[in-house]
Amino acid sequence: MIVTDEIRPRARPNASAGDRAWPYYPELLAKPVPRYTSYPTAAEFGPDFSGDALAAALDMVGELEPISLYLHIPYCQEICWYCGCNTGAANRSTRLAGYLAALKRESELVGARLGGRGRVRRVAFGGGSPNAISPQQFAELVATVEMAFKLDNPVLSVEVDPRGFDADWARTLGKANVSRVSLGVQTFAPRLQAAIGRVQPIDAIRETVSLLRDAGAASINFDLMYGLPGQSDADLTDTLERALELSPDRLAVFGYAHVPHLIPRQRRIDGSALPDGSSRFHQAELAYLFLTQAGYEPIGFDHFARPKDALAIAARRGGLRRNFQGFTEDDAKVLIGLGASAISEFPDRLLQNEKNAGRYRELISEEAFAVARGVWRNEEDRQRGAIIAALLTQGNAVLPGGLDLVSELAALAPFEDAGLLARGERTLRLQPAALPYARSIAAIFDRYRTDSAACFSAAV
Numbered sequence: 001m002i003v004t005d006e007i008r009p010r011a012r013p014n015a016s017a018g019d020r021a022w023p024y025y026p027e028l029l030a031k032p033v034p035r036y037t038s039y040p041t042a043a044e045f046g047p048d049f050s051g052d053a054l055a056a057a058l059d060m061v062g063e064l065e066p067i068s069l070y071l072h073i074p075y076c077q078e079i080c081w082y083c084g085c086n087t088g089a090a091n092r093s094t095r096l097a098g099y100l101a102a103l104k105r106e107s108e109l110v111g112a113r114l115g116g117r118g119r120v121r122r123v124a125f126g127g128g129s130p131n132a133i134s135p136q137q138f139a140e141l142v143a144t145v146e147m148a149f150k151l152d153n154p155v156l157s158v159e160v161d162p163r164g165f166d167a168d169w170a171r172t173l174g175k176a177n178v179s180r181v182s183l184g185v186q187t188f189a190p191r192l193q194a195a196i197g198r199v200q201p202i203d204a205i206r207e208t209v210s211l212l213r214d215a216g217a218a219s220i221n222f223d224l225m226y227g228l229p230g231q232s233d234a235d236l237t238d239t240l241e242r243a244l245e246l247s248p249d250r251l252a253v254f255g256y257a258h259v260p261h262l263i264p265r266q267r268r269i270d271g272s273a274l275p276d277g278s279s280r281f282h283q284a285e286l287a288y289l290f291l292t293q294a295g296y297e298p299i300g301f302d303h304f305a306r307p308k309d310a311l312a313i314a315a316r317r318g319g320l321r322r323n324f325q326g327f328t329e330d331d332a333k334v335l336i337g338l339g340a341s342a343i344s345e346f347p348d349r350l351l352q353n354e355k356n357a358g359r360y361r362e363l364i365s366e367e368a369f370a371v372a373r374g375v376w377r378n379e380e381d382r383q384r385g386a387i388i389a390a391l392l393t394q395g396n397a398v399l400p401g402g403l404d405l406v407s408e409l410a411a412l413a414p415f416e417d418a419g420l421l422a423r424g425e426r427t428l429r430l431q432p433a434a435l436p437y438a439r440s441i442a443a444i445f446d447r448y449r450t451d452s453a454a455c456f457s458a459a460v
C-alpha cells in the first residue's frame with residue numbers, strides 16, 4: 001500500500017451499521033480461540049519451572065543482543081468490573097511501596113546476572129495502571145532500570161489510566177522521555193461506562209491527551225471496546241467519532257470477553273444485556289470501516305494506526321510482530337518481564353513470575369528469581385509459532401517442509417471454500433475479508449488446541 005500523507009481531516013467517516021466489509025460465517029467463528037500473544041500460549045504453562053530456568057536463559061544472552069523489558073505494576077486506583085488483568089486496589093501505601101522495592105530489587109538481580117550483556121532498546125510499564133504509583137516512585141523505578149541494565153537509547157512506553165493522571169505525572173513522563181502512552185478509554189457513553197464499572201468523563205481523557213502531547217508523547221493509543229452490555233451500533237459510532245476528535249495515533253478495538261466463571265469481578269456486569277455473536281461481528285466490522293475510512297491503517301486483526309505511526313510503518317515493511325503487549329514493531333528475541341505475573345520470552349522458553357504479589361515479594365526478598373511457571377519451546381513449537389504469527393501479522397505464511405500438516409490442511413478447507421483463504425503448495429494467504437477469521441485460521445496450527453477452549457475468548 002502506498003501512503004503519501006498523514007491523516008487528512010475529513011468531514012466524517014460515513015461508515016454506518018448497514019455497511020459490510022466482511023462476510024459473516026458464524027460456524028467458522030464458533031470455537032473460542034487464543035489471542036496468540038505467544039505460542040505456546042500461557043494456557044500451556046506448567047509448574048516445573050524455577051528461577052534456575054531464568055538464570056540459564058540470561059546466561060545465554062549475547063553481548064549486544066537487543067532486549068526489551070516489561071515492568072508490571074499490578075495495582076489500580078479503581079478496579080474496573082470487566083478487567084481480566086492481574087491487578088488489585090492501590091489503597092495501601094505500605095503494600096505498594098513494598099512491591100516497588102521488590103520490583104527494583106528484581107531489576108538489580110536480573111541486571112547483575114546479565115553482567116552488562118544485552119542492550120535494552122525498549123522499556124514498557126504496564127499493569128494494572130502504572131500511574132497508580134506516584135510520579136516520584138515512577139521516576140525512581142526508571143532510575144533503577146537505568147542503573148541495572150545497559151541501555152541503548154530505549155523507547156519507553158507506559159499504560160495510563162486517565163482517571164488518575166495529572167500535570168505532575170505528565171512532567172514526570174516527559175522528563176523520563178516516555179514517547180508512547182496507551183490510554184484505557186473503552187467507551188465514551190456514560191451509561192455503558194456505568195455498566196462496566198469504569199466511569200471517566202470525556203473531559204478527563206481530553207485533558208490527559210493534552211498534557212501528554214505537551215510533555216512530548218509522540219504516539220498515543222486508545223483502547224476501545226465493542227460487544228459491551230447494552231452497547232448499540234450508534235453508541236460505538238459515537239465513541240469512534242469522539243475518539244477521532246482527540247486524534248490518537250493508534251487505536252486498539254477489542255471485543256469484550258464475558259467470562260465471569262474465570263474473572264469473578266465480571267459478575268457485576270449484566271450478561272443478559274450483551275450483544276449476540278452477529279451483533280459483535282458487525283460492531284467489529286463497523287469499527288474497521290469507520291477507522292479505515294478515517295485514514296487509519298488496519299494493523300493485525302484489531303489495531304489501527306496513522307500512516308506515519310511507527311506501527312503502521314513497520315506493518316507496511318513486513319516488520320509487524322506480536323508479543324505479550326499485542327501488536328508491536330519490537331523485533332527483540334529476548335523480552336524480560338519484571339514483577340508479579342510478568343512473562344519473559346526467550347527463543348527456547350517462556351517463563352512466568354509468581355502471580356501473587358505477596359509471594360512474589362517473598363521470593364525476591366530471598367534474593368531469588370521469582371519464576372513459578374513456564375513452557376519449553378522446541379523446534380516444532382517455533383515453526384508452528386512462526387506460522388501463527390505470520391498469519392496474524394502479515395496475513396500470509398510459508399509452511400515449512402519438515403512439519404506434518406496433513407490434518408491442519410484438511411481443517412482449512414471450510415475457510416478456503418468460503419473464499420477467505422488462498423492456498424499454494426506451501427503457502428497460505430488470507431483474503432482481505434478474512435481479517436475477523438485470522439485467529440480461527442491461525443488456531444488450526446496450534447497443536448495444543450483441541451476442543452477444550454473454554455478459557456479463551458470468542459474469535460470476534
Ligand code: SF4
Pocket residue numbers: 075076078079080083084085087127128129161184
Ligand atoms: S484501570 Fe486498567 S488494569 Fe486497572 S482495573 Fe481498569 S482495566 Fe484493569
